[in-house]
Amino acid sequence: MNKKVKKGCGCLLGAVLLLTIAGAVTLYVLRPKWHDEYGERYKDIAYGSLKNNTYDLYLPHDAAEKDSLALMLYVHGGSWIAGNKWDHNKECYKWVQEGYATASMNYSLLNEEGTSLFTMLDEIEACIRHIQSYTEEKGIHISQMSIAGTSAGGHWANPTT
Numbered sequence: 563m564n565k566k567v568k569k570g571c572g573c574l575l576g577a578v579l580l581l582t583i584a585g586a587v588t589l590y591v592l593r594p595k596w597h598d599e600y601g602e603r604y605k606d607i608a609y610g611s612l613k614n615n616t617y618d619l620y621l622p623h624d625a626a627e628k629d630s631l632a633l634m635l636y637v638h639g640g641s642w643i644a645g646n647k648w649d650h651n652k653e654c655y656k657w658v659q660e661g662y663a664t665a666s667m668n669y670s671l672l673n674e675e676g677t678s679l680f681t682m683l684d685e686i687e688a689c690i691r692h693i694q695s696y697t698e699e700k701g702i703h704i705s706q707m708s709i710a711g712t713s714a715g716g717h718w719a720n721p722t723t
Contacts, residue, residue, distance in 0.1 A: 594652040601625070601658045609667070609692035610685060614674075617667035617689055618647055620658040621702065630705030633663040633693065637686065639713025642672045642679070650712065663704060665693055686718055 596603055604619040625631055634657050638645040647666040657664040669685040670677040690707065697704050709719040 594655055596651070596655065600655055607692070607696060609689045612670055612685075614668040614670050615685060615688070616647070617665050617693070618654070619693065619696070620654050620664040620666075621697075621700075622658055622661050622663065625663060625702045626700065628703070630703050631663050632706040632708070633665060633697075633704045635690065635693070635707060635709045636664065636666040637709060637711035637715035637718045638666070638668070639711060639715045640671070642682070642714045644671065645714070653710075663697070663702070665689075682718065 601620055601622045602625070604621075606616045607619060609615050609617060622631075634654075636647070636650055636654055638647055638649045640646075640649075647668045650666065654664040654666050667686070667689045669682050669689075672678075686709075693707075694704060711717070711719045
């Protein structure tokens with residue numbers, strides 16, 4: 563009886579591993595691609611001096627002609643120890659196609675030495691300030707900004723709850 567259980571567990575483990583690998587490959591292959599007709603894309607803009615202090619900015623083509631523009635800042639999830647600004651590009655691409663300026667940021671993670679939750683809050687504020695100055699330099703007036711995110715990023719989108 564034990565031999566059958568062990569043999570069955572090996573097959574189950576193999577199937578789970580195969581499905582995990584197939585899922586990862588599928589997500590990579592199906593990952594949304596940026597197309598220049600969506601707007602202008604600026605990648606890996608540094609808002610601070612640390613490794614993860616970067617954001618990507620997506621602007622509609624007519625951004626400079628508008629008197630005001632709303633911006634959606636996306637903060638990734640990952641339980642404060644993982645994740646990346648690229649995890650939800652699909653949403654950023656959709657928002658910019660709908661006429662919104664969009665940014666997606668990275669921030670220091672808790673598993674990095676010297677990082678606390680307060681570090682993350684400071685970095686989000688620094689990113690917002692940098693977006694404001696960067697877009698002003700480009701002649702773009704951001705009049706409204708909203709923060710969205712999933713998991714840990716959703717927590718930062720509404721830190722009072």
